[in-house]
Amino acid sequence: MRRRTVVTMGGAIAIGSIAGCLGSDDGGSESTPPTEPGDSSGVFPAEPEGAAVSFSVDPSDAEIVYGADYSVTVGARSGDKSVDVVTTIVYQLPGDSNWTGSFDDTQTVWRLDAGKSQTKTFEIEPPTVGDFSVGLLNLVQKDVVEEWGLTVRQPQVALGETVSYYDGLALNIDARLRDAVEVTVFDADGERGDYEVSPRDGQWVEVAVVTTNTNTKTIVRPPDGSDVGVLAGGGPLDRTRSVRSVWADVTDYEVLGDHPEFEEDAGFRIEDNDEYYHPPDDLIPGATASGNVYFETDASITLEELSIRVNYNDVRATWG
Structure with a gap:
């Protein structure tokens, strides 16, 4: 997975009002409660240093037919301090120099006590057919912390x-x-x-x-x-x-x-x-x-x- 800093963002991706987002957690179609590092269930990233948070992603498929189910499981892990962070899942269509937009119902708040992990699974509907990039955007740092590809074929x-x-x-x-x-x-x-x-x-x-x-x-x-x-x-x-x-x-x-x-x-x-x-x-x-x-x-x-x-x-x- 690659990491990319977001320099400019399209109008479809809302970065503002993060403070308001931290007031509630309504993102993600499925989640697991915080667990101890090393728990074998879910997808857990590497242990971060200090007050940082690390992420990992597990897409259900690399290639699908348009109309088929597609999901991404995201794992988050805190360091030696508790963290509150907001993420969303974005996509970039071929020919676009910046991220094109974000997927509905993928913006979520992560509240992690020190040294804890959590996973959430998101059901995603690709916007069109073709080859494009998908990324996990840290809305606090305005950083795409994980990036992967997806191919959607014509039915x-x-x-x-x-x-x-x-x-x-x-x-x-x-x-x-x-x-x-x-x-x-x-x-x-x-x-x-x-x-x-x-x-x-x-x-x-x-x-x-x-x-x-x-x-x-x-x-x-x-x-x-x-x-x-x-x-x-x-x-x-x-x-x-x-x-x-x-x-x-x-x-x-x-x-x-x-x-x-x-x-x-x-x-x-x-x-x-x-x-x-x-x-x-x-x-x-x-x-x-x-x-x-x-x-x-x-x-x-x-x-x-x-x-x-x-x-x-x-x-x-x-x-x-």
């Missing part, structure tokens, strides 16, 4: 499985191939009726989206249909034409079954399909929104060749 699961996000969103994606989808055909005079329409010499990719707010306290913003993409054959599939298409004598679409003669101004909007994914702006706790998003692909493509991607909160999750 990648099979079709039909659920990806969980730290804000409480649970996102399930599935897909199937369809020859035709029922749509409402319209022209300048209005609706002409519901008919099954197929991409000529192709097929539809029907992506089923189910979003659920598992957070019991706050609302979450679900991804929009435009956040969903499909890759097949080495490239992205067309969703834009599928959303709004114009019917004409020469067309990329074919109406199946019996149907009247359509004028050149006839067309359809697949987003008017009753099952299309139209999520609300926000999901209240426990709420679910679901629906389908449609793409077009060649008739030769199989389901195993598809890769569904959703970009949400700067995280790109992949299904398939």
